Amino acid sequence: MQQGQVSVWVPIIVGVIGLISVIAGQLINAWREDRRWKRDQEREEVRSRRQREADAAKRAHEIxxxxxDRKFALYSELLDCVxxxxxxTVKLGRGPVKVGFLREWEHLFKEVSAAEEQVRxxxxKRLRQLVSHNIVKLEPPVWADEFQRDLGRSIEKNDAWEELHEEETKLIKKITWERHRKIVAYHRQLTKVMRDELGTNTEKTGTGNHATAPSEDE
Structure with missing residues (x-):
């Protein structure tokens, strides 16, 4: 090789170095882009997870x-029925005893029983036990048999009467007073347990002022 001439390998080496630099630059850019993409993916996954958790918490809260609300409505319905x-029973204990009142009593018992089934x-567990062992529930056949035994006749035979006789009226009022005290006790127990379970105050859960119990002489 003559003096002053550049070796043929120099441009080749320079070209190779340039090519390596370009490739290295592309690899570095790709690596940076990959890291940025992974960071974006991680942030998106975190955001999506938090959104899913928030949505799940919202759905759980809505449920x-x-x-x-459903429990409050059912509890209120049962309290209203009782x-x-x-x-x-106050009307029956204080006013004239008519057959219509006795039949209405049977109808109200059925409404209480239906409301109890919904509440269950x-x-x-505490409220279910109270409802299952309540002292108010009385099936109509038992009710009819009791009057048939105590009065010596069935309710059906009283259909022709506007009012029952004085002796029978006194007996019915006595039974009514006994039933009334049990119903009042049951209503108070229900109210207490329901308020404890729902955490509601008197204004929201109460059904108004209770009627006063009739005296046994009335």
Missing amino acids: LLHWA HTLMRH LVAS
Whole structure:
């Protein structure tokens, strides 16, 4: 090789170095892009996970509110049924005894029983036990048999009477007073357990002022 001439390998080496630099630059850029993409993916996964958790918490809260509202509605319905029955016994204990009142009593008992069945589906164990062992529930056949035994005649035979005789009226009022005290006690127990379970106050859970119990002489 003559003096002053550049070796043929120099441009080749320079070209190779340039090519390596370009490839290295592309690899570095790709590596940086890959890291940025992974960071974006991780942030997106975190955001998606948090969103899913928030959605799940929201759905759980909505379900909780739904069942809380459902329980409150069913509990209120049962309290209203028992309260209506309680007021009915006051009317029967204080006013003239008519056959219509006795039949209405049977009808109200059925309404209480139906409301109790609904409450059992959503109630706590404590409330289910109270409802299952309540001292108010009385099936119509038992009710009719009791009057047939105590009065010596069935309710059906009283259909022709506007009012029952004085002696029978006194006996029915006595039974009514006994039933009324049990119904009042049951209503108070229900109210206490339901308030404890729902955490509600008197204004929201109460059904109003209770009717006063008739005296046994009335």
